[in-house]
Amino acid sequence: MTGPERDDRPTRVGDSDARTPRAARDDRRGAPRDSRRDDRSAGGRGGDRPFGGSRGAARGGPDRRTGRAVRPGVDRPRWVAYEAIAAVNRDDAFANLVLPAMIRDEGLFGRDAAFATELTYGTLRHLGTLDAILTSAAGRDVERIDPPVRDALRLGAYQILHTRVPPHAAVSSTVDLVRAVGPGATGFANAVLREVAGQDADAWVAKLAPSMESDPIGHLALTYSHPQWVVRAFAEALGGDLGETTRLLIEDNERPPVHLCARPGLADPVELADEVGGAPGAFSPYAVYLSGGAPGDLAAVAEGRAHVQDEGSQLVAAALAAAPLDGPDGRWLDLCAGPGGKSGLLGALVAERGGRLTAVEVAEHRARLVAQATRNLPVTVLHADGRDVGREPKLPEEHFDRVLVDAPCTGLGSLRRRPESRWRRQPSDLPALTRLQRELLGSALRAVRPGGVVAYVTCSPHVVETHVTVTEAARRSGVPVDFVDARPLMPAGMPGLGDGPTVQLWPHRHGTDAMFLAVLRRT
Numbered sequence: 001m002t003g004p005e006r007d008d009r010p011t012r013v014g015d016s017d018a019r020t021p022r023a024a025r026d027d028r029r030g031a032p033r034d035s036r037r038d039d040r041s042a043g044g045r046g047g048d049r050p051f052g053g054s055r056g057a058a059r060g061g062p063d064r065r066t067g068r069a070v071r072p073g074v075d076r077p078r079w080v081a082y083e084a085i086a087a088v089n090r091d092d093a094f095a096n097l098v099l100p101a102m103i104r105d106e107g108l109f110g111r112d113a114a115f116a117t118e119l120t121y122g123t124l125r126h127l128g129t130l131d132a133i134l135t136s137a138a139g140r141d142v143e144r145i146d147p148p149v150r151d152a153l154r155l156g157a158y159q160i161l162h163t164r165v166p167p168h169a170a171v172s173s174t175v176d177l178v179r180a181v182g183p184g185a186t187g188f189a190n191a192v193l194r195e196v197a198g199q200d201a202d203a204w205v206a207k208l209a210p211s212m213e214s215d216p217i218g219h220l221a222l223t224y225s226h227p228q229w230v231v232r233a234f235a236e237a238l239g240g241d242l243g244e245t246t247r248l249l250i251e252d253n254e255r256p257p258v259h260l261c262a263r264p265g266l267a268d269p270v271e272l273a274d275e276v277g278g279a280p281g282a283f284s285p286y287a288v289y290l291s292g293g294a295p296g297d298l299a300a301v302a303e304g305r306a307h308v309q310d311e312g313s314q315l316v317a318a319a320l321a322a323a324p325l326d327g328p329d330g331r332w333l334d335l336c337a338g339p340g341g342k343s344g345l346l347g348a349l350v351a352e353r354g355g356r357l358t359a360v361e362v363a364e365h366r367a368r369l370v371a372q373a374t375r376n377l378p379v380t381v382l383h384a385d386g387r388d389v390g391r392e393p394k395l396p397e398e399h400f401d402r403v404l405v406d407a408p409c410t411g412l413g414s415l416r417r418r419p420e421s422r423w424r425r426q427p428s429d430l431p432a433l434t435r436l437q438r439e440l441l442g443s444a445l446r447a448v449r450p451g452g453v454v455a456y457v458t459c460s461p462h463v464v465e466t467h468v469t470v471t472e473a474a475r476r477s478g479v480p481v482d483f484v485d486a487r488p489l490m491p492a493g494m495p496g497l498g499d500g501p502t503v504q505l506w507p508h509r510h511g512t513d514a515m516f517l518a519v520l521r522r523t
């Protein structure tokens, strides 16, 4: 288990756009600066420091250098990580939204920002396994520990088991943190973390996980920190191949690279790669891999020549544009457009053919994001329900040449990007989602003209959201359709596309999110 976590891949540290490869490398190499700071704190601080009884009371005066508030005894990267983890667990916040704001507010840069990011994302990804270990070490269910102390312990256990922060430094810094957020529990925290530090992550997993032979799903779930139902769904989508399922779970615990999409007609990917110091993508003709930095700061993104988009998302949108079509080809429809990533690419592609894209989004604020993402492109944004084809005058039946349904889904294919979502999603989410998916696909089949094509896409490989939805929606719609083999719509020579006619992309096979694509032609 620790192999993938403890490797020395230089850029796989955290998920902050603000981090640099150099910073990431420095932190991965054992966070020497933090270790020194922790050594100092471990040796120089007794239990008699004047901490207050609440987080507010623990805040000291302003730092003389930065003018920012400081918490005595808690260094700023760990404080930010703690606050982000607490916001996720307490307030249902999203780490990718709250963390960058906290890093900015706290004035963290470089290695400190990278360290806070690694701690936050790593702790959240490993939550399931960390909780099992803490339950064992504490001798009581982790759910019965006071939430602020529990989150601090998770952060401490992550450092002990998955980073090169020396265990004594991880323990002492966490005890300092507990002193600030749950002052009555410092002795408890100290004892629990010392117990955690008594063995490494592999030994804990060997002790706590069921054996692979007796309970393979339970074993993989605990070893690679995924809920069992998610492991089961992945294994089913991978045809029961548990070796491949394991590779997928490992990949899910890694930091995904940032991909740019060079908009066709507006940017050349090779030139864009030179401009941003990245590399052209392996598969999508529009992809550029960024090696670090903040994509939002790039001139190409600000000027609308490129946007941030997973390569798999580019491939499925481009596949819709590449599907063979007889007759007119100027009326395109994106039925689930927010926040506008695929509309951005489709808008640029339809512009090259002199056509127009209608981009539909039911959530008003997301419709505004689509409008922003597609400005200067021939795109009409419609704030409407995509199921209203035939009822909404701008969504007539049998009208569009190409239609995309990028359906709302569990998002199990992009767990790399949302560290908390694996714990938040539940199997009970599936019935409502799959019903919506069927209705939207049925609506798309009504919207497309005879001879036109519909692409059904999810960023989930769950077979209930992919094969079952497509088969059921096509059957119930009453619209005559044929499956188009989607594999030839992918770049030539792309490996691992399966037996068709649908395509399932995978992080561990293709380095993309696990996007599913089915292409249907109305006959």
Ligand SMILES: C[S@@+](CC[C@H](N)C(=O)[O-])C[C@H]1O[C@@H](n2cnc3c(N)ncnc32)[C@H](O)[C@@H]1O
Binding pocket: 313, 335, 336, 337, 338, 339, 340, 341, 342, 343, 360, 361, 362, 363, 366, 384, 385, 386, 387, 406, 407, 408, 409, 436
């Ligand atoms: C998977 S996301 C689409 C991502 C988007 N295609 C992109 O590439 O940026 C699904 C979107 O469908 C929207 N949605 C959900 N129900 C809808 C409906 N009934 N009609 C239209 N849009 C809907 C959601 O608000 C969400 O923005």
